[in-house]
Each structure stands twice: as C-alpha cells, then as structure tokens.
Amino acid sequence: MRILFLAGLVFLTACGSNSTRNANWAGYLGGDHREHYSTLDQIHSGNVESLTVAWTYQSGDLDSSRNTQIQCNPLVLDGILYGSTPMLDFFALDATSGKELWKISPLEDLDALNGLGVNRGLAYWDGDGERRLLVTAGPFLIAIDAATGTLIPDFGKRGLVDMREGMGRDPQTFFLTANSPGVVFDNLYIVGSRVDEGYGAGPGHIRAYDVRSGAQKWIFHTIPQPGEEGYDTWPADAYTYEGGANSWAGMSLDAQRGLVFIPTGSATADFYGGNRLGSNLFANSLLALDARNGKKIWHFQTVHHDIWDRDLPAAPNLVTVTHDGKPVDAVAQITKTGFVFLFNRETGEPLFPIKEAAMPPSDIPGEEAWPTQPLPMAPPPFVRQNFTPEEATNISDTAYENALQMLASLRTGGPFVPPSLQGTVIFPGFDGGGEWGGAGWDPQSQTLYVNANEMPWILKLFEGETKATGLLRDHGFNTYKNYCAGCHGLDRQGSSFMGGIPALTDLPARRTPVEAASILKSGQGQMPNFRWLGDQEVDALVAFLYDLDTPDNRVPEPESPTREVRRYHHTGYNKFVGADGYPAVRPPWGTLSAIDLHAGTIRWQVPLGIHQELIDRGLPPTGTENYGGPVVTAGDLLFIAATADEKIRAFDKHTGREVWSHDLPAAGYATPATYAVDGKQYLVIACGGGKLGTKSGDSWVAFALPDQH
Numbered sequence: 001m002r003i004l005f006l007a008g009l010v011f012l013t014a015c016g017s018n019s020t021r022n023a024n025w026a027g028y029l030g031g032d033h034r035e036h037y038s039t040l041d042q043i044h045s046g047n048v049e050s051l052t053v054a055w056t057y058q059s060g061d062l063d064s065s066r067n068t069q070i071q072c073n074p075l076v077l078d079g080i081l082y083g084s085t086p087m088l089d090f091f092a093l094d095a096t097s098g099k100e101l102w103k104i105s106p107l108e109d110l111d112a113l114n115g116l117g118v119n120r121g122l123a124y125w126d127g128d129g130e131r132r133l134l135v136t137a138g139p140f141l142i143a144i145d146a147a148t149g150t151l152i153p154d155f156g157k158r159g160l161v162d163m164r165e166g167m168g169r170d171p172q173t174f175f176l177t178a179n180s181p182g183v184v185f186d187n188l189y190i191v192g193s194r195v196d197e198g199y200g201a202g203p204g205h206i207r208a209y210d211v212r213s214g215a216q217k218w219i220f221h222t223i224p225q226p227g228e229e230g231y232d233t234w235p236a237d238a239y240t241y242e243g244g245a246n247s248w249a250g251m252s253l254d255a256q257r258g259l260v261f262i263p264t265g266s267a268t269a270d271f272y273g274g275n276r277l278g279s280n281l282f283a284n285s286l287l288a289l290d291a292r293n294g295k296k297i298w299h300f301q302t303v304h305h306d307i308w309d310r311d312l313p314a315a316p317n318l319v320t321v322t323h324d325g326k327p328v329d330a331v332a333q334i335t336k337t338g339f340v341f342l343f344n345r346e347t348g349e350p351l352f353p354i355k356e357a358a359m360p361p362s363d364i365p366g367e368e369a370w371p372t373q374p375l376p377m378a379p380p381p382f383v384r385q386n387f388t389p390e391e392a393t394n395i396s397d398t399a400y401e402n403a404l405q406m407l408a409s410l411r412t413g414g415p416f417v418p419p420s421l422q423g424t425v426i427f428p429g430f431d432g433g434g435e436w437g438g439a440g441w442d443p444q445s446q447t448l449y450v451n452a453n454e455m456p457w458i459l460k461l462f463e464g465e466t467k468a469t470g471l472l473r474d475h476g477f478n479t480y481k482n483y484c485a486g487c488h489g490l491d492r493q494g495s496s497f498m499g500g501i502p503a504l505t506d507l508p509a510r511r512t513p514v515e516a517a518s519i520l521k522s523g524q525g526q527m528p529n530f531r532w533l534g535d536q537e538v539d540a541l542v543a544f545l546y547d548l549d550t551p552d553n554r555v556p557e558p559e560s561p562t563r564e565v566r567r568y569h570h571t572g573y574n575k576f577v578g579a580d581g582y583p584a585v586r587p588p589w590g591t592l593s594a595i596d597l598h599a600g601t602i603r604w605q606v607p608l609g610i611h612q613e614l615i616d617r618g619l620p621p622t623g624t625e626n627y628g629g630p631v632v633t634a635g636d637l638l639f640i641a642a643t644a645d646e647k648i649r650a651f652d653k654h655t656g657r658e659v660w661s662h663d664l665p666a667a668g669y670a671t672p673a674t675y676a677v678d679g680k681q682y683l684v685i686a687c688g689g690g691k692l693g694t695k696s697g698d699s700w701v702a703f704a705l706p707d708q709h
Helices: 397-408 472-483 513-522 535-545 612-616
Strands: 002-006 009-013 052-058 075-077 080-084 090-094 100-104 123-127 130-137 140-145 160-162 183-185 188-191 206-210 216-220 252-254 259-263 285-290 296-301 317-323 326-334 340-344 354-358 372-376 424-426 440-442 447-453 457-459 461-463 568-570 590-596 601-607 631-633 637-640 647-652 658-663 673-677 680-689 696-704
Touching (some): 252 317, 326 447, 340 372, 472 535, 631 673
Antiparallel strands (some): 052 696, 075 080, 080 090, 123 130, 130 140, 140 160, 183 188, 188 206, 317 326, 424 457, 631 637, 637 647, 647 658, 680 696
8 A cells, every 4th residue: 555645635555556446626717727627536437438427416496587607616525515505505515425415605686685696606714613614796805604505794794805805906896707716825814816808807916815714914016006017017097997917816835835836817998008008017927926925036028018908817827747757846827819938936037948039019199018927938838820712611602701790890910919990810719728727737748738729809999979969868878888888788788798798788688777887886797897987978878878968968978097098999799600600710719639748748738629510521629619618637537528519528648639528518617626535536517508609507417437336
C-alpha cells in the first residue's frame, strides 16, 4: 500500500492503482490550483463504455417562464455533495444516492436578490471546529453552515455581506454580483465580482473578507487611485467614474507561496474607450497578489486599452512544466482570443516569447486604439484568428454565397481590428475562443486541454443621441438606443449573449409601466440599475417602451462632467450567422484541443459536439458552441459536457478519440466533477441548459460503473 499526499488530502492506494476508498472534489474546478484533474482511475478507457446513471437529483425550482441555468461545479467533501439550483438555492446531497440532506434559500425575497443570476461554484473554510460554505447570490456574499444548511448569524448581517459596500462609491448606484467563487487563504476569503459593462458601471476592485466576521480586510484597486501604480495609464479622474477591470472568471491560489492569481476583464464601456484613453492598467491583466495583504507581486496585461470585450475568461491553471530541462512552477492563462500565456509563477517571466505586434488604428472620433498588442509566439493559438473569404462556411452553396456577401460589407482582419460604424467582425467572438469553463491540466503528460468556440460576431457602433426631442417617447427612443440597445438590440428582440437577454417587444404584456420604471431604477437579474439617469430620463424610456402618447416635454440629457460628452454605443451582441442560421464561418464551430506546455505545440484538436440534423445530411461533425470546462483523470480520460447537443462525453486524453457519450436531461453548461466514496468512483454534472436555444433544466446527474457482484 502507498500513501499519496495531494492538496492536503491523504489518499490510500493499493496494487499500484490510484483508485481510492474516498476522494474528495475539494475545491472549485478540483482545488486551489484549478487543474480540473483527478488521480482517480477506477473509470478508465477500458471500461468507460459501461458507465450508467447512478442517481439523479432534481431541485424542483425550475421556472419554465425564465431562461434559467445551472453553471455550478460542485464541492464533494467526505461523501457530501454541495451545489446550487437554477433559482440560487444551495443544497447538500448524499454523494452516493443524490438524497437531499438540506437546502437553503438564503434570499427568499427575489427583490432583495436583485433578480436571478448564475452560480459557478462554492468555497469552504474549515476551522474552529466547523465548516463554512461561502457562496454568492445577487450582490451578497453568504456564509452557510455546511452541516446544517443555516446562515452563520455572526457573519456580516445575519449571514450576508453586501459586496457593493466598501468600493468607494454609493452602493445603490451600480450593479455588482459574483458568478464565480473566490479562494480561501488562512482566514481570508478573496473574491472578485461581475459588474455592468456599459457606461455608469461600478469598479472591479478585488477584496479579501474575514471568513469569521465578513469584515473587509484588504482591497486592491484594479482602477488605480492617485499615488498608486498604473494611475498614469488612465485619465486623471477615471477612478471616480470608470468601471470594470473586474475579475468575474474566478482565481487560483498557491497556498504554499501565499500567492493568489487573478485574471481581470475590460474597462467600461466595452467598445468605446474615448473616456478612458491610455493602456488602462489593471484591466485585462493577470495579477499575482500577496494573499495576505493584497500587495501586487507582478502583473502582465494581455490586452492594452481593450475595446473588444477581451476579458480574461477563466481562472488560470497552476501547473508545473519542464522548461530548459528543469521543472518550473508556472501559471497558464487562456484567453478569448485563443492564446495560452505561460509565466513563471514567482517572477511573472514568460516561459515562451511574447511579441508586441502592431495593430490597426481606430477611425472612431475620440478613440485611440493602442498601437500594439501582446501575442505569445508559443503555443500557437487554439482557434482561428481571422475570418477571411476562404473561411466562409461550406455547409451549402447558399450559405457560402450569403456569408461572402455579408463579409464583404464588414471590416475584418484579425482579433484586434477596432470597432467601427461600418461593422467589424469579432473573431474569435465575444465568448471566445476560451471561455469561463476554463482548461484542464494533465500533470502526467504536461498537457493543457481547452474547449473553445469559433463563432464570429458583428460589432457595430453608432453615435449616441444627445439632443432633446419634442415627445417624451421620442426622447425615450434616443435613451433606449444609448443605453439599452447594446443588450436588447435596436429591434428589441433580445440576444443569446450571456445566457439569454429577453426581448422587450412583449414587455407591456408582462409588466406594467410602473413595474418597468421600478426595475429600471433597481436593476434585475443581469440588468444593472439605471437610477443614475434620473426620473425624467427613466420616464422617457418607459414612454418609448410602452408607446405612451405624452404631451410635449423636452428633456435634456443629464450633464455629467465625468463622462465623455460624445459617446458611442453598439447595436447589440449579434452573432454572424448565415441565412440558414448556422455560423457564417466554416466548421469546426466548437473544438477540444490538447496543448503540450513543455514543447509549446498542439498535440491534437477535434470537433466538440454535433448538430444531428447536419449529420443526417451527411456532413461530418461540425462541433457546437460550448460552455463549461473539462475534467481530466489518471484513467487516461477527459470528461466534458458543455455542448448544445445536450450530451456528456469522454475522450481518450492521448488521442482525442471519443470513447463514450450519454444524453442529458438538459445541456450541461457546467464543469463536471469526479470523486470516490467507499471505493466507488462517480462522475457528476449539473444539467441546467438555458443557453444556445436549448431548454432549461433543474437536474444533477451522477454516473458510475455497475456494481460488481
């Protein structure tokens, strides 16, 4: 018998096998290093075809009137699985049977929750003889007793901390939540946030909270204040009004070194930076902070002055690679543009060369696109970088001709062609390339596994209206174009971006004008509040949305010395699809890649997912858009759901050959987990659906090998 020590857990092994009596999935994405890796090998390439459903859990709170989702990667500790539901309840299950042990609705009042969102995982703290779960819902950080499912009364205010407080601004004036869990270091909980991406957004500063009391212990300003490093990369007063530069994708922890690695997103507004000229540190950066006090150790900015919404989309992987013949502890960061940046974990030194490549200028008045952008010379990008006519879809002659006609009217040429009034092709798209599911790491072969999207999008700007008009509803139309069309579209038809933005064409049938005005002022779900517009502007917007016949009422746009007078907006998140509704680019539209981080090469790449109707036409697998990451095991397997065809799959991690698949009750847009209880290995996935036009679900499904008698 051997004893293995991994991330503080003791695994007993026998007969040379890594199968264990009990093995936890002890942290988000497998643990602090976010490796997505398990030493379990009871399920392997020789028997995976025998996997069957071991148990199914339905939370019972599916709301068919909403486009709900479950994106949660669970915790499994000592035979108990902790997860979340579509309505952001949290639960504990017997991990061998799926039997519910407890469930809590920490915010019974949905108004207090500020609408629904998503939860991608949980964190836990084990100390003082108790185990606390740390979760987020709406703007609140919540502490739950893992044994009883009750709120911790001495944490914050009766178990809740409002994360909008402590940001240096009025907490009622901006939207903030946290989809992804943070990390626990000693008695600190370090966490980022998700904020609005338009004008008037809140800042994305990183905070650490005391896990016992909920008190804020330190803050790192991602939009630097006077006297702080990076202050000169923004306009002088930007810290008072600028937003974003937030870490919404999660973070990784090297507890031994006391280093937390934090990826950040773009500054706001996403697609026009005339009010934030400069390189904009620490937006779009990988930060290495001292976990004890928030002091910066090193950073690298992956996009300068982002005007493409090129957020760093996933928690980085902490890996050990062979470099110049020696093992090096490193950090690997995937990007929406399809690159892997690899750095020495302690120093931030790149392990492969990075070139500052010249990029085209912007032709938008007031905008100054940064003249260069950093591109890793290795590994090569894991998605295509340019939508050229040669890349137009080939699934039919009609689709091909239609794609060419559309492409000829747009600007294209790579991932850093600036936004334009003409319309610019964003490829890889707003959802990657790499996305929030993140990458899996196999320490045995030093291989990084990345699933990716290859969907082009179209970004088109227009100049915001500033003049008042005669009728209140007409002025409301200008307000709508300026602040609402970017999400809901100029035609009010909604969008599939970020899990689905509802159409407003049927709003009068769903809400009264008074209710709509209230939501505009308070925010709901993914929508921030627009209280800062003022009552007259909100009234004008409601008049437009409800086509109210109002008397002449000229309403000037509110003056704001902290915002650019001449602002540009975008027409919405528009996928570049052909007349047949499929992506205008030739397949594959979703891929799974194996990247050798020792050699800096791609080992293999295969399509991920199918469109069955195209298979029936005789076409090869095209791949589908996908959300949620992989799990890699010592059993020579990679498990992943993520696809729009509502399946979960296993691949041979050495070759990319699909060796098993199973239909799910709803698409698994989440990262699976694997664990063992009493010597039996399980694979579990949240089946929440709700993206890419697929149905919503409320199930968790676990798989295992049949019992041997």
